[in-house]
Amino acid sequence: MLTLFHAPRSRSSRIITLLRELDALDKVEVEIVDITRGDGSGRKDPANPHPEGKVPLLVHDGVVLWETIAIIQYLTDLFPEKRMAPHVGDPQRGRYLSWLAWYAGVVEPVLIAQAAGVSHPYFDATFRGPTEMAARLENALKDSPYLMGEHYSAADLLLHSPFAWYPAATPDSAVIKDWVERCGARPSLQWTADFDARVAAVA
Incomplete structure (x- = not known):
């Protein structure tokens, strides 16, 4: 099971966009959480398992992934059909x-x-x-x-x-x-x- 912890209009929006490009949104449960924002609004949401209350955070069968770069690499490898990344072994x-x-x-x-x-x-x-x-x-x-x-x-x-x-x-x-x-x-x-x-x- 894949779960993405997402806050609207934040860095995790890039992961929503990626999932849309991968045609994989129906394979991921998106949990909406609050975050502390730069303007002082929001809060650290206890429903978010990220230790610092950040997004994005991806959980796959109990394995937790954090940081946008790691999540992008993981998802493009997990859903290679749309060719959003060169596969392992590709010269690029x-x-x-x-x-x-x-x-x-x-x-x-x-x-x-x-x-x-x-x-x-x-x-x-x-x-x-x-x-x-x-x-x-x-x-x-x-x-x-x-x-x-x-x-x-x-x-x-x-x-x-x-x-x-x-x-x-x-x-x-x-x-x-x-x-x-x-x-x-x-x-x-x-x-x-x-x-x-x-x-x-x-x-």
Whole structure:
């Protein structure tokens, strides 16, 4: 049994979108929980088994998975039919996993530091900065519509998400902006927005 603990309009919305892309929502029980939000609203929900009250959290037959990257990799391997990720043994598997790790290890820290107005030589040397981040994306997208080439993947779903959520952080690059718009036009994104709106309305 698969159970996803989800809070509307949060980081776990990406997992709802992924499940929609995988055509797997009917195979997952979605438990709606509250979370503490950046504006001070919400609360740590006792119904959420995540020790820090965060989302997403996935439970599969009693095994608990946390962190978006781990959950994306797990679900795309569990439901390979829609080809949202290269399978094990595919020559492109390493490139795909690198994009996921780069998001967690570089993109989120860089964007959070940028939003907070934080800068330090140690931080910049470790995580790089907005300029280097933009250059990596632009180089990957200059000759293909998606990060893995011609085919939309879970890497695009993940990496475009902060720019869709906070457009002001989008690098000033026509190539990157076109990619963000292309990813944002996926029907699964609108489906998730409608789903979250319905859930929030009855919460």
